Amino acid sequence: MVETDRHRIVGDVTLPSEGVRTRLSDLLNREGLQFIALTDTEISLVAKDGPPLRLPFVAVARDHIQIAYEADR
Numbered sequence: 001m002v003e004t005d006r007h008r009i010v011g012d013v014t015l016p017s018e019g020v021r022t023r024l025s026d027l028l029n030r031e032g033l034q035f036i037a038l039t040d041t042e043i044s045l046v047a048k049d050g051p052p053l054r055l056p057f058v059a060v061a062r063d064h065i066q067i068a069y070e071a072d073r
Contacts (some may be wrong), residue, residue, distance in 0.1 A: 002038070003067045003068075006045060008043070009038060009044075010042045010059060011039055013065065014039075024068060027064070036059070037058075039057050041058045042056065
């Protein structure tokens with residue numbers, strides 16, 4: 001799950017299964033990476049209730065992410 005100042009986005013991130021950079025924090029801190037790719041997403045507005053928008057793919061600008069964590073879905 002990633003949150004920006006206005007959106008909460010739940011989705012899947014593909015990480016390497018072994019070796020280096022196998023953690024979410026490694027992905028978020030990778031040099032030169034401007035966008036985080038999420039698949040099978042649900043996007044909700046932080047300040048409003050309502051049904052989430054479901055999209056198969058979203059690219060989130062890393063600079064806009066305020067918090068990111070692994071969530072149980």
